[in-house]
Amino acid sequence: MDDFLAARSQMALSLGFHIIYACIGMVMPFFMAVAHYKWLKTKNPHYQNVAKAWSKGVAIFFATGAVSGTILSFELGLLWPKFMQHAGPIFGMPFSLEGTAFFIEAIALGFFLYGWGKLNPAFHWFTGVVVGVSGLASGILVVAGNSWMNSPAGFDYVNGQYLNIDPIKAMFNNAWFAEALHMTLAAFAATGFAVAGVHALMIIRKRNVAFHKTAFKIAAVFACIAAILQPFAGDIAAKSVAKRQPAKLAAMEAYFHTTTPAPLLIGGVPNEKEKKVDYAIELPGMLSFLVHDNFKGEVRGLDTIPQQDQPPVAITHYAFQIMVGLGMFMMAVALLYFTALWFKKNWQVKNWLLKLFVAAIPTGFIAVEAGWTVTEVGRQPWIIQGIMRTADAVTPMPGIAYSFYIFTAIYISLSIVVIFLLYRQIRMVPVVYDKPEADLQLNHH
Amino acid sequence: MHYVIIIFLWLSILLYLVLGGADFGAGIIELFTPQPHRGRTRKAAYQAIGPIWEANHMWLVIAVVILFVGFPAIYSTMSIYLHIPLVVMLLGITARGTAFVFRNYDAVVDNMQKIYDRIFLYSSFVTPLFLGIIAGSAISGRIDPSATDFLHAYVYSWLNWFSVAIGLFTVSLCSFLASIYLIGEAANPVDAKEFIYKARVWNIVTVGCGAVVFIAAEAEHIPLVKWVFGNTIGLIAVILATLSLILLWVLVARGKTIFPRILAGFQATMILLAVTYVHFPNFIVLKTGNNLSLFRHQAPAASMNTLGWALIIGSVFIIPALFYLYYSFQKDKHREQH
Numbered sequence: 039m040d041d042f043l044a045a046r047s048q049m050a051l052s053l054g055f056h057i058i059y060a061c062i063g064m065v066m067p068f069f070m071a072v073a074h075y076k077w078l079k080t081k082n083p084h085y086q087n088v089a090k091a092w093s094k095g096v097a098i099f100f101a102t103g104a105v106s107g108t109i110l111s112f113e114l115g116l117l118w119p120k121f122m123q124h125a126g127p128i129f130g131m132p133f134s135l136e137g138t139a140f141f142i143e144a145i146a147l148g149f150f151l152y153g154w155g156k157l158n159p160a161f162h163w164f165t166g167v168v169v170g171v172s173g174l175a176s177g178i179l180v181v182a183g184n185s186w187m188n189s190p191a192g193f194d195y196v197n198g199q200y201l202n203i204d205p206i207k208a209m210f211n212n213a214w215f216a217e218a219l220h221m222t223l224a225a226f227a228a229t230g231f232a233v234a235g236v237h238a239l240m241i242i243r244k245r246n247v248a249f250h251k252t253a254f255k256i257a258a259v260f261a262c263i264a265a266i267l268q269p270f271a272g273d274i275a276a277k278s279v280a281k282r283q284p285a286k287l288a289a290m291e292a293y294f295h296t297t298t299p300a301p302l303l304i305g306g307v308p309n310e311k312e313k314k315v316d317y318a319i320e321l322p323g324m325l326s327f328l329v330h331d332n333f334k335g336e337v338r339g340l341d342t343i344p345q346q347d348q349p350p351v352a353i354t355h356y357a358f359q360i361m362v363g364l365g366m367f368m369m370a371v372a373l374l375y376f377t378a379l380w381f382k383k384n385w386q387v388k389n390w391l392l393k394l395f396v397a398a399i400p401t402g403f404i405a406v407e408a409g410w411t412v413t414e415v416g417r418q419p420w421i422i423q424g425i426m427r428t429a430d431a432v433t434p435m436p437g438i439a440y441s442f443y444i445f446t447a448i449y450i451s452l453s454i455v456v457i458f459l460l461y462r463q464i465r466m467v468p469v470v471y472d473k474p475e476a477d478l479q480l481n482h483h
Numbered sequence: 484m485h486y487v488i489i490i491f492l493w494l495s496i497l498l499y500l501v502l503g504g505a506d507f508g509a510g511i512i513e514l515f516t517p518q519p520h521r522g523r524t525r526k527a528a529y530q531a532i533g534p535i536w537e538a539n540h541m542w543l544v545i546a547v548v549i550l551f552v553g554f555p556a557i558y559s560t561m562s563i564y565l566h567i568p569l570v571v572m573l574l575g576i577t578a579r580g581t582a583f584v585f586r587n588y589d590a591v592v593d594n595m596q597k598i599y600d601r602i603f604l605y606s607s608f609v610t611p612l613f614l615g616i617i618a619g620s621a622i623s624g625r626i627d628p629s630a631t632d633f634l635h636a637y638v639y640s641w642l643n644w645f646s647v648a649i650g651l652f653t654v655s656l657c658s659f660l661a662s663i664y665l666i667g668e669a670a671n672p673v674d675a676k677e678f679i680y681k682a683r684v685w686n687i688v689t690v691g692c693g694a695v696v697f698i699a700a701e702a703e704h705i706p707l708v709k710w711v712f713g714n715t716i717g718l719i720a721v722i723l724a725t726l727s728l729i730l731l732w733v734l735v736a737r738g739k740t741i742f743p744r745i746l747a748g749f750q751a752t753m754i755l756l757a758v759t760y761v762h763f764p765n766f767i768v769l770k771t772g773n774n775l776s777l778f779r780h781q782a783p784a785a786s787m788n789t790l791g792w793a794l795i796i797g798s799v800f801i802i803p804a805l806f807y808l809y810y811s812f813q814k815d816k817h818r819e820q821h
């Protein structure tokens with residue numbers, strides 16, 4: 039494997055791994071806070087059990103998220119030193135604020151995890167909320183770093199020099215709002231569906247039904263709200279891409295030729311040699327509508343982009359299709375669930391609907407990975423859009439392939455251990471939390 | 484503003500050395516404790532580091548962020564020429580952080596625990612070893628941007644007697660800090676005695692490693708003696724460290740627990756001060772003589788200003804919260820003990 043490819047793969051692997059933990063770290067505290075709140079209000083012990091069980095899971099994920107994040111902050115330099123040498127001072131602002139957010143999150147988590155029965159209940163609950171809010175803030179801030187790479191701002195690029203640096207302008211770049219909004223919703227949808235699905239599976243299997251029903255409801259409501267909003271946020275993202283990165287949009291839609299009015303392509307196999315897409319379903323005028331809000335607008339194709347500035351088409355296109363397809367599926371499940379809640383109280387836990395939730399367990403995370411593939415591969419060959427090429431940023435050190443193999447092994451083994459631990463947590467639910475009702479009452483008084 | 488940033492950088496390195504060091508040290512002590520007694524050491528260590536370990540390793544992240552935002556040339560030079568030890572250190576941090584949580588949060592206790600333990604203990608040793616190696620390499624003058632072959636550019640930059648000796652010194656310093664800290668955490672007088680004994684042993688090892696560092700420096704033609712003793716601040720720092728060591732042992736003998744901790748932290752501070760002051764403002768000493776300085780290689784003023792304000796505002800939020808965290812758990816522990 040050549041060093042450049044190895045460096046890109048290692049970066050993609052580390053980010054792809056980290057984002058899973060980041061999503062969970064951002065979202066689970068809110069689920070816990072709801073369960074915790076309901077427990078404080080109703081004193082129904084199921085809620086406390088759910089909050090406690092989740093907080094154990096969160097501790098496991100937090101550790102993995104924190105170390106993978108630490109790896110990333112070094113990796114940016116280890117793999118892309120020339121990028122960081124110039125970009126660091128410009129896009130560093132959100133990272134330095136993010137440091138604060140992480141720190142507060144870690145402190146609040148310290149209070150939360152060790153505070154059961156020790157802290158004042160209201161303060162204990164509050165620390166849980168702080169974990170969530172600061173986690174979310176750090177996610178939104180770090181996305182600003184990425185959106186700056188897609189939409190560089192806050193400096194003048196003159197003869198290879200980065201002059202008149204303005205870190206605040208760099209942070210508030212054009213792509214940030216769209217990316218941060220879409221990413222935040224994605225975190226809720228992905229984590230929510232994964233958690234709801236696991237509890238749905240337990241209900242189907244008739245294990246500790248009361249415990250799992252409580253957990254399922256909380257996660258499902260969050261997931262479904264996010265899933266319904268997500269396509270709208272995606273539309274905002276697509277419009278923002280069309281403005282700043284026409285090459286990326288063309289690759290997403292596999293548009294080899296500029297077209298007016300532009301149909302939306304669904305599915306299809308991009309044929310890069312003949313510059314056309316085979317077997318796609320065309321919705322006439324839809325892409326023009328998505329980009330320009332009218333059915334007649336022109337959409338630029340790759341023919342307007344010099345060959346050496348074009349991103350890989352097939353990967354970007356497939357990833358985009360996967361994200362949108364899964365997004366539609368999740369929205370459909372969400373609409374069904376809300377219809378169930380609205381009309382017939384008891385369908386919401388009928389087996390077929392629960393089975394849909396089980397099917398949705400991985401969909402959110404697959405969509406997240408696909409979405410990032412669109413964003414990052416679609417930005418190629420640039421590491422800073424239009425300013426610096428990825429190939430010029432890579433470290434001069436040879437042998438990156440070996441480090442890629444080592445990190446791959448680490449990430450694979452970490453994933454296996456985390457799955458194994460969660461499996462054991464779930465298996466222990468009957469022992470730890472499923473005391474008979476009478477018993478619980480006793481404990482309670 | 485750049486003085487503010489340099490102070491934050493120095494403080495975050497110091498806090499990582501002292502707090503993170505005690506945390507690593509707890510693992511190293513356990514590693515060198517014979518099997519039958521390990522359980523006790525572990526219990527005391529978990530009690531002590533449990534609630535705050537996560538906050539500890541944030542100091543490192545902050546130092547890294549300060550470097551890449553404020554001193555990007557330093558960050559990228561280290562990333563290129565110290566790539567290998569940085570990767571090893573990262574692997575150590577990863578293995579350690581995850582193994583620690585896994586062993587405390589696994590719902591089932593069985594043979595898996597042994598595996599987590601072993602990973603935790605070995606990585607507790609490897610991580611500070613490589614942290615020390617990286618620090619040593621920064622000042623060893625072995626980093627050579629003009630090198631053309633792999634070994635000189637990427638391996639001898641850190642694989643030399645001096646850097647390795649600093650690595651070992653760091654390991655023993657961490658263990659010393661941890662044993663002093665754990666004296667006060669011991670649940671009963673027998674355990675406390677055990678930690679006092681460990682603290683003595685690690686103190687001797689640390690002094691021994693310190694001597695090895697000077698010998699290695701001689702062997703590598705690094706004028707360490709001149710650096711440390713050739714200026715007043717360095718000299719004063721070393722003298723204060725030595726005096727406070729004597730005081731520390733007197734206090735330990737009298738059964739004090741809090742003061743010795745402060746003194747041990749003070750010693751680490753003096754050691755860091757002595758070695759950083761002589762190079763200041765240089766952060767990396769290069770073989771070519773073109774040293775990387777915190778003055779000449781800083782980011783443009785606008786970046787430094789926003790970074791400085793971000794750090795100041797951040798610490799207004801963090802420091803009270805952190806103190807309250809330490810305070811709550813200290814109080815809690817005392818309540819449990821009585």
Ligand code: HDD
Nearest residue numbers: 217221224227269272273275276362365405406409410413
């Ligand atoms: C649950 C996850 C999820 C779902 C259901 C969707 N997305 Fe997405 N998408 C993401 C998760 C995601 C992401 C992983 O979070 C990305 C990567 C970068 C970002 O900001 O969000 C992303 C990026 C992303 C981009 C690129 C933004 C950029 O490069 O700046 C576009 C244009 C869309 N999305 C559009 C959509 C549309 C039209 C969807 C309609 C259903 C959709 N996404 C559903």
Ligand code: HEM
Nearest residue numbers: 046049050053054057180183184410411414415420421428
């Ligand atoms: C966590 C979610 C993210 C994922 C899953 C992700 C995914 C990827 C992928 C797949 C690549 C490889 C692209 C290629 O070479 O073809 C990549 C590259 C890269 N990403 Fe991201 N990314 C994420 C967020 C970020 C953020 C927040 C930043 C920075 C602040 C960032 C910085 C980079 C850099 C520096 C590269 C290497 C250069 C390049 O290939 O252009 N990424 N990422």
Ligand code: HEM
Nearest residue numbers: 060063064099100103104107108110111140173177180544
């Ligand atoms: C879109 C991409 C990203 C998002 C949404 C994100 C979000 C998060 C979140 C929520 C956490 C807390 C983890 C938890 O609670 O389990 C976290 C941890 C961390 N992330 Fe990321 N992150 C992203 C990419 C990055 C990148 C590119 C870097 C490096 C420059 C990074 C550095 C870190 C660090 C250092 C930590 C550990 C902090 C700690 O110890 O608490 N992250 N990230």
